[in-house]
Amino acid sequence: MSQGNSSSALVGIIMGSKSDLPVMQDAADVLKEFGINYEITVVSAHRTPERMFNYAKEAQGRGLKVIIAGAGGAAHLPGMVASITTLPVIGVPVKSSNSIDGWDSILSILQMPNGIPVATVALNAAKNAGLLATQILATADESLTVKMQAYKDELRRKVEESADSLEA
Numbered sequence: 001m002s003q004g005n006s007s008s009a010l011v012g013i014i015m016g017s018k019s020d021l022p023v024m025q026d027a028a029d030v031l032k033e034f035g036i037n038y039e040i041t042v043v044s045a046h047r048t049p050e051r052m053f054n055y056a057k058e059a060q061g062r063g064l065k066v067i068i069a070g071a072g073g074a075a076h077l078p079g080m081v082a083s084i085t086t087l088p089v090i091g092v093p094v095k096s097s098n099s100i101d102g103w104d105s106i107l108s109i110l111q112m113p114n115g116i117p118v119a120t121v122a123l124n125a126a127k128n129a130g131l132l133a134t135q136i137l138a139t140a141d142e143s144l145t146v147k148m149q150a151y152k153d154e155l156r157r158k159v160e161e162s163a164d165s166l167e168a
């Protein structure tokens with residue numbers, strides 16, 4: 001699995017299993033919406049440790065700026081990738097089929113030791129991971145900042161509109 005314009009990808013989206021794709025696709029959709037090149041693939045710290053090591057080791061040299069890593073259950077992938085690369089890693093806890101309500105994944109991504117941070121979003125919140133990656137890239141890209149402001153303005157407008165309709 002590898003979509004997007006992976007030759008010049010700025011964001012790498014990885015997941016522990018293809019079964020995570022229905023959740024992780026939301027991150028790809030956001031990046032597409034903002035016109036950001038990304039790549040998306042399956043990498044597992046547990047099942048493909050060499051692939052995980054090589055992915056994390058080579059990510060920066062290949063031009064990636066941010067990695068979004070999603071996994072369910074004993075979700076070691078985001079933390080292990082963060083331990084190898086200096087790129088910012090955004091972790092997405094995924095509620096997998098036999099999870100303990102997602103808490104297993106949340107805690108294993110969130111509770112990183114000092115020194116190796118993973119920016120953890122809410123359960124299944126790959127959309128927010130895509131937005132956070134966009135905001136990180138926007139710090140060095142004025143046109144992305146403008147788009148992000150417009151996105152937030154639109155959110156605000158919709159809330160104000162719904163508030164107005166209630167008050168009318």
Ligand SMILES: Nc1c(C(=O)O)ncn1[C@@H]1O[C@H](COP(=O)(O)O)[C@@H](O)[C@H]1O
Binds near residue numbers: 071
């Ligand atoms: N947490 C990890 C890792 C890892 O952290 O390396 N590799 C796979 N998985 C997770 O196992 C769950 C079940 O996977 P399967 O559906 O393939 O059995 C998935 O949510 C995956 O992210």
